[in-house]
Amino acid sequence: MRSFVPLMAFSISVQVILQLSACDVYAQQKLAQAGMDFLNVATDPRAEAMGEAVTSLEGNSSSLFFNTAGMARLTNFASVSFGQVDWIAGIKHVFASVAISPDKGRYGVVGFYLRSVNYGDLQETIIANNQQGFQDVGTFSPTAFSFGVGYARALNDKFSVGGNVNYVIQNLGTSITDVVNGINVTQSNKLSVLSFDFGMLYKTGFKSLTFGMDVRNFSRELKYVQETFDLPLIFNLGISMNILDMWNVDPTQQAFTLAVDATHPRDYPEQINVGAEYSFMQVIALRAGYMFVNDVYHFAGGIGLHEIIGGVNLGLDYSWTPFTGGFANVQRISFNVAY
Numbered sequence: 001m002r003s004f005v006p007l008m009a010f011s012i013s014v015q016v017i018l019q020l021s022a023c024d025v026y027a028q029q030k031l032a033q034a035g036m037d038f039l040n041v042a043t044d045p046r047a048e049a050m051g052e053a054v055t056s057l058e059g060n061s062s063s064l065f066f067n068t069a070g071m072a073r074l075t076n077f078a079s080v081s082f083g084q085v086d087w088i089a090g091i092k093h094v095f096a097s098v099a100i101s102p103d104k105g106r107y108g109v110v111g112f113y114l115r116s117v118n119y120g121d122l123q124e125t126i127i128a129n130n131q132q133g134f135q136d137v138g139t140f141s142p143t144a145f146s147f148g149v150g151y152a153r154a155l156n157d158k159f160s161v162g163g164n165v166n167y168v169i170q171n172l173g174t175s176i177t178d179v180v181n182g183i184n185v186t187q188s189n190k191l192s193v194l195s196f197d198f199g200m201l202y203k204t205g206f207k208s209l210t211f212g213m214d215v216r217n218f219s220r221e222l223k224y225v226q227e228t229f230d231l232p233l234i235f236n237l238g239i240s241m242n243i244l245d246m247w248n249v250d251p252t253q254q255a256f257t258l259a260v261d262a263t264h265p266r267d268y269p270e271q272i273n274v275g276a277e278y279s280f281m282q283v284i285a286l287r288a289g290y291m292f293v294n295d296v297y298h299f300a301g302g303i304g305l306h307e308i309i310g311g312v313n314l315g316l317d318y319s320w321t322p323f324t325g326g327f328a329n330v331q332r333i334s335f336n337v338a339y
Contacts, residue, residue, distance in 0.1 A: 034267035035229040036170050036191075038117045038144045039217055042066075043085060043095040045319035045332040049302025050275025051289020053261040055238025056201060056212030060336055061099035064113040064150045067199035067214040067236070068162030072152035074101040074109050076313065076338040083317075083334025088327045092118045095334075108153035113164075117144040126176045126184075137184075140173035150197070158205060164197040168219075168231065187225075195219035195231055207245035212238040233266040255279040269293055282306060287319070297323050297330075306336075313338040 044062040047054040055067050060079040063070030071079070078100050085093035099111035119142040128135035146169070152162030172189035199214030217231040240259035242251055249255075261273040275289035285304035291297065302319030315336035322329045 033229060034232040035222060035224070036144065036168055036231055037267070038093070038115075038170075039146065039168065040232045040234075040265075040267075041085060041087060041093055043083070043093060043115060043332070043334075044081070045083065045302050045317040045334050046277075046285075046287065046304060048321060048332055049287035049289060049300050049317075049319035050259060050277055051261075051273040051291050051300055053238060053240075053259040053273040053275035053289060055199075055214055055236040055259075055261045056210045056240040057238075057257070057259060058201070058210075060338060061097035061111050061113070062334070062336075063152070063162075064097045064099070064111045064148075064164060065095070065115075066216075067201065067212055067238075068111070068150040068152050068164050068197060069160045069199040069201045069212070069214070070152070070162070071099045071109050071111060071150075072105070072154045072160035072162055072201070074099055074105060077101055079336070079338040081334055081336045083332065085330065085332045087330060088323060090120050094118075105154065108151055111150040111152070112148070113150070114147040115145065119143065124173070137176070142170075142172045144168075144170045158203040160201045162199050166195045166197065166217075168193050168195055189224065191222055191224065193219050193222055193231070208240075208242040208251075210240050212236075212240075230266060235264040237262045251279075252282055254281075296325055296327060297321050302332075311339060 042048045042052050043065045047062070047066055057070055058073055059070045060074065060081055061071060062081045078098070080098050082096035087093055093115060095113070095115045097111060097113040099109055101109045121139040121141050124137050124140045125134040126137055127133065146166055148164045148166035150162060150164040152160060154160040169192040174186040174188050176184045176186055196218045197214065197216045200212065202211045204211060214236050217233050219231045221228050221230055238259060238261040240257060243256045243258055244254055257277045259275045263271045263273065271294060272292045273289065275287065277285055277287045279285045283306055287303065288301045290299055300319060300321045302317065304315065304317045306313065306315040317334045317336065319332045320329060
């Protein structure tokens with residue numbers, strides 16, 4: 001009976017989220033009102049290929065971008081991951097993460113991460129008294145960054161926790177607010193804020209069945225000129241299991257992991273994400289996922305290749321996400337090193 005308690009808790013939590021969603025139908029919904037939305041873009045190809053249903057999965061240093069508790073049982077001394085996301089409209093995300101587990105995790109696992117966003121060059125204009133109604137004054141390049149430190153620890157053989165402290169920066173350049181005696185009056189549009197992430201994992205004891213939960217992007221309210229907004233706060237509940245455990249298949253030979261996440265975001269409707277990963281000989285992994293109640297993308301897929309050379313674990317992960325509405329398909333790639 002004890003092994004089913006987390007399942008009951010997960011079921012109750014999902015019901016609460018759905019009830020809150022139903023209540024919003026009759027109340028005023030406040031959607032699409034969060035800022036610094038680049039934080040919503042998934043970085044890791046494995047996570048995206050599994051439909052972002054990774055809240056209850058253990059992983060490497062890339063767990064810092066999702067549920068930090070996922071790196072609590074890191075089996076290597078160090079794990080390094082870096083890669084790129086070719087996002088829509090020519091926007092590029094570059095990311096890197098490092099996790100270190102001294103003394104085989106006895107004192108927990110500490111990690112560091114960095115994410116940078118390049119929006120490209122945009123045309124800058126001001127209102128002008130001419131036929132066009134505006135005047136070109138050059139170009140500007142908006143940027144965004146987030147970096148932070150995380151810590152995770154396995155408290156016992158079933159329960160692990162983790163959290164991040166993040167520093168988030170967004171620079172939208174300078175805007176011309178007025179022209180006085182032919183001189184442009186400018187205003188900086190740069191904001192920064194501290195944010196926090198919290199997460200936990202619970203191994204139920206029934207085969208590999210695992211329950212996870214995390215809260216990301218918790219921060220104070222921000223203000224641009226006269227408008228206030230919040231970071232894209234999100235609450236995730238997840239459950240996962242290697243289905244082949246039911247037949248006692250050696251997971252080092254074959255594994256088929258099924259994961260389901262229920263998400264409650266601040267700035268868009270609740271979603272259910274489903275992901276699957278088939279691993280053969282811990283060398284190749286095939287992944288697929290589906291995200292329900294999403295306006296522009298649903299399906300995702302990908303592949304992972306891993307090999308141990310000279311005691312160093314090398315990995316390459318790739319994901320592909322087709323978009324609708326005229327957007328280009330999104331590709332992600334990352335390289336992983338652990339030793």
